[in-house]
Amino acid sequence: MRSKFLWAALALVAVLGITTAASATTRGLITGKQIAPHSINSKHLVNHTIQKHDLSNKLIRSLHGAKGARGPAGPQGPTGPQGANGAIGPQGPSGIVSTANSGGYENCYPNPTDWPGFCGPPDTVKFDAKTAVLVTGTLMIASTDGDPAGGNLGICAAYDTANLFPVALIGAGTAGPAGSYIGQTVSGVVGGLQGTAYVGLCTWKESTNTEHGDYWTSIVVAETQSGVTYLTP
Numbered sequence: 001m002r003s004k005f006l007w008a009a010l011a012l013v014a015v016l017g018i019t020t021a022a023s024a025t026t027r028g029l030i031t032g033k034q035i036a037p038h039s040i041n042s043k044h045l046v047n048h049t050i051q052k053h054d055l056s057n058k059l060i061r062s063l064h065g066a067k068g069a070r071g072p073a074g075p076q077g078p079t080g081p082q083g084a085n086g087a088i089g090p091q092g093p094s095g096i097v098s099t100a101n102s103g104g105y106e107n108c109y110p111n112p113t114d115w116p117g118f119c120g121p122p123d124t125v126k127f128d129a130k131t132a133v134l135v136t137g138t139l140m141i142a143s144t145d146g147d148p149a150g151g152n153l154g155i156c157a158a159y160d161t162a163n164l165f166p167v168a169l170i171g172a173g174t175a176g177p178a179g180s181y182i183g184q185t186v187s188g189v190v191g192g193l194q195g196t197a198y199v200g201l202c203t204w205k206e207s208t209n210t211e212h213g214d215y216w217t218s219i220v221v222a223e224t225q226s227g228v229t230y231l232t233p
Contacts, residue, residue, distance in 0.1 A: 096222045097131075103216035108139070110210045111203045116156050116164040119212070122200030123219045127193040132228045133157075134220040136187040137201030139172065140213030146178040151206030155188030157199045164202055167230075172203075181213045191228020 100123050108119035125133050135155045143149035150173025154166040168188025176182065190199045201217050 096220060098221045100219040100221075101217065102219075103214065105212070105214045108201075108203075108212050108215050110206045110208075110212055111151070112206050112208055112210075114205060116152075116154065116166055116202040116204040118156065118161065118164065118198070119201040119203050119215050120217065122156075122158075122161065122198035123217075124196060125190075125199055125219075125221055126196050127191075128223075129194070130224050130227045131191060131193070132222050132224045133190040133199050134187070134222070135190060135199050135201070135217065136185065136219075137215065137217040138183050138185040139201065139203070139215045140181040140183050141172055141174055142179050142181040142211045142213060143174055143176065144178055144209045144211050146176075147209055148173060148175045149207045149210040150174055150184075151210060152204050153184050153186050154202050154204075155186060155190065155199070156202035157190045157193065157197055159193075159195075159197050161198060166202065179211070181211075189228055191224075192230075 102120060102123070104120060107121060111117045119137070119139060123135075125131070127133075137153075137155065139153055141150055141153075150171065152166075152169050153172035154169030156164040156166050158164040166188075167190050168186055170184065170186045172184035172186075174180070174182045186201070190197075199219065201215060203212075
């Protein structure tokens with residue numbers, strides 16, 4: 001009876017020794033050299049599956065294929081939504097707004113008073129801070145008796161046709177024979193007004209022997225970058 005227990009004990013010790021030895025065995029990583037001679041065995045399997053961590057890094061790199069050719073471009077995607085409006089750009093260059101010419105001999109009478117009066121119909125202009133109006137006018141004058149004649153010839157502006165103010169003037173005169181007309185020309189730039197105003201050729205303080213002939217005016221209205229600056233002597 002004792003011999004049976006002794007053999008059983010010895011068999012148990014032998015089994016435990018074999019299990020311990022198997023557990024102590026360290027499983028190495030699978031390398032490329034093991035694949036060719038079919039040296040991979042059951043020690044390298046876990047549930048009948050080789051795991052990624054069982055493979056050496058060198059073997060994993062060697063299993064990657066060559067980079068393929070670039071594929072064709074895909075179809076164009078749909079148009080995106082419209083973006084936000086950009087900032088307002090800088091103001092463009094200045095330019096001419098309008099021009100006008102007039103002339104004749106009517107409605108331009110000698111003016112012996114101290115107050116300027118328009119020679120011919122004035123032009124109506126709508127002003128803002130940057131509006132500039134160039135007015136050039138010519139008037140034919142003569143003496144009725146051969147004595148010196150003339151007065152002030154200028155460019156005037158007004159908010160109404162009764163209260164004119166000159167922006168340019170010359171002393172126009174003649175000393176020729178009676179009825180001998182001489183052309184006198186004046187030019188000026190009107191600016192610094194707001195709203196609707198009148199501009200044109202004007203006369204005042206003329207001698208009583210002054211006679212008017214034909215007149216011509218040319219008016220150019222423009223929008224400038226900084227308006228009109230008046231220079232004083």
